[in-house]
Amino acid sequence: MQKLSDSLTNMAVVLTLIAVITGGILAYVNHMTEEPIANVEKQALEEGIKSVMNDPDVVVAQTIDTTMTLPGTDKESAFTIYSINNAEGEKAGVAVSSTTTAFGGDLQVLVGFDNEDNILGYSILKTTETPGLGAKADKWFQKGEKGDIIGKNPNDEAFKVSKDGGEIDAITASTITSRAFLLAVKRGYLAYKTACEPKGPVVSDTTGATKSTPEKETQEKDIKTPKSK
Amino acid sequence: MNKYFEYITNGLIKENPTFVLLLGMCPTLATTSSAINGLSMGLATCFVLICANLVVSLIKNITPEKVHIPVYIAVIATFVTVLQLILKAYLPEIDKALGLFIPLIVVNCIILGRAEAFACKNNALASICDGIGIGLGFTFALTALGLLREFFGAGTAFGLTIYPENYASLLFILPPGAFITLGFLIAAVNKVRGVSEQ
Numbered sequence: 001m002q003k004l005s006d007s008l009t010n011m012a013v014v015l016t017l018i019a020v021i022t023g024g025i026l027a028y029v030n031h032m033t034e035e036p037i038a039n040v041e042k043q044a045l046e047e048g049i050k051s052v053m054n055d056p057d058v059v060v061a062q063t064i065d066t067t068m069t070l071p072g073t074d075k076e077s078a079f080t081i082y083s084i085n086n087a088e089g090e091k092a093g094v095a096v097s098s099t100t101t102a103f104g105g106d107l108q109v110l111v112g113f114d115n116e117d118n119i120l121g122y123s124i125l126k127t128t129e130t131p132g133l134g135a136k137a138d139k140w141f142q143k144g145e146k147g148d149i150i151g152k153n154p155n156d157e158a159f160k161v162s163k164d165g166g167e168i169d170a171i172t173a174s175t176i177t178s179r180a181f182l183l184a185v186k187r188g189y190l191a192y193k194t195a196c197e198p199k200g201p202v203v204s205d206t207t208g209a210t211k212s213t214p215e216k217e218t219q220e221k222d223i224k225t226p227k228s229k
Numbered sequence: 230m231n232k233y234f235e236y237i238t239n240g241l242i243k244e245n246p247t248f249v250l251l252l253g254m255c256p257t258l259a260t261t262s263s264a265i266n267g268l269s270m271g272l273a274t275c276f277v278l279i280c281a282n283l284v285v286s287l288i289k290n291i292t293p294e295k296v297h298i299p300v301y302i303a304v305i306a307t308f309v310t311v312l313q314l315i316l317k318a319y320l321p322e323i324d325k326a327l328g329l330f331i332p333l334i335v336v337n338c339i340i341l342g343r344a345e346a347f348a349c350k351n352n353a354l355a356s357i358c359d360g361i362g363i364g365l366g367f368t369f370a371l372t373a374l375g376l377l378r379e380f381f382g383a384g385t386a387f388g389l390t391i392y393p394e395n396y397a398s399l400l401f402i403l404p405p406g407a408f409i410t411l412g413f414l415i416a417a418v419n420k421v422r423g424v425s426e427q
């Protein structure tokens with residue numbers, strides 16, 4: 001078969017045909033995979049919530065999507081707060097998804113709190129940290145590990161890396177990631193308190209911790225009223 | 230038939246896209262932080278390469294010379310997007326690990342290179358064989374690179390612990406380790422191929 005010549009009509013016809021066919025194929029595949037993809041995402045979130053609440057039978061009672069400006073930042077950040085009930089239908093706590101900027105980019109964590117605001121568990125939803133260094137955050141702060149935060153209250157003065165005067169060991173050679181991680185947990189906590197309690201949270205005064213940098217202190221002091229969407 | 234078999238073996242060592250042709254360096258260096266990542270990236274590229282080679286060889290006669298590049302890119306991009314959607318739906322773990330590098334297969338020069346250099350001049354069967362050969366060669370290269378980096382950098386192979394992580398050198402997981410390991414592998418392959426020193 002002779003190759004088609006380079007006439008304008010030929011080129012236009014071939015390109016149009018290719019565009020229509022590839023477009024059709026993509027539309028079909030997109031349609032076919034839409035449901036499985038949505039299921040996978042939903043399942044990943046449910047698994048995440050179950051693991052951070054440390055209880056396989058929890059159900060999400062209410063989901064609140066909110067944006068607020070927390071102290072120390074001039075940017076609005078988005079939080080998603082899941083109110084969690086246990087199998088008997090009683091309130092088991094909340095899970096909060098919170099994002100901060102860490103060493104390599106955005107770090108998104110999902111943290112579970114019990115009714116006394118203690119951390120039940122956490123899971124890293126999105127990370128771009130260095131493999132072998134900052135990416136260790138998914139295990140480092142779990143129960144029994146070196147930087148165990150389970151059972152701690154993020155409102156505590158000591159909820160900081162030991163370099164900043166706190167009591168949590170930072171990941172070796174990844175202090176920036178560790179700070180960002182703890183900040184994400186803390187901000188998740190503040191967002192949940194602000195969104196769920198009308199009076200706003202009772203934030204402990206951190207001026208006593210002289211080792212932390214000045215900007216950090218303002219970040220962790222009082223909280224402005226949230227700008228709801 | 231011998232000819233077709235040769236097309237397949239050709240890509241493995243003699244014309245290995247990574248070790249000999251030095252094509253597609255970006256995904257090679259970036260995704261091989263572990264053996265399983267390298268293997269998945271290699272197989273993903275292999276799939277796109279075979280499909281693109283087949284389609285390009287089928288449409289080579291109805292494609293006017295002046296627009297052949299956009300046509301090939303449309304074909305390749307379609308297969309990459311299909312692959313990405315399928316991975317997202319059924320193999321979310323792999324999709325998470327490879328992330329941005331799946332869409333970037335579109336601009337992987339191995340694929341466009343094979344379409345240009347081979348598929349647009351040969352029949353469908355030969356093109357499929359060439360796709361399999363080059364694809365497996367790429368997969369082999371990425372898996373080997375990933376395996377070595379994982380072994381030296383984390384003390385594991387395909388996720389199984391071989392020796393304690395404390396003795397591993399993190400350098401191999403980080404970008405410089407990719408260049409160093411790749412250099413040694415290319416040297417080893419050259420030795421095997423018997424490239425004479427000139």
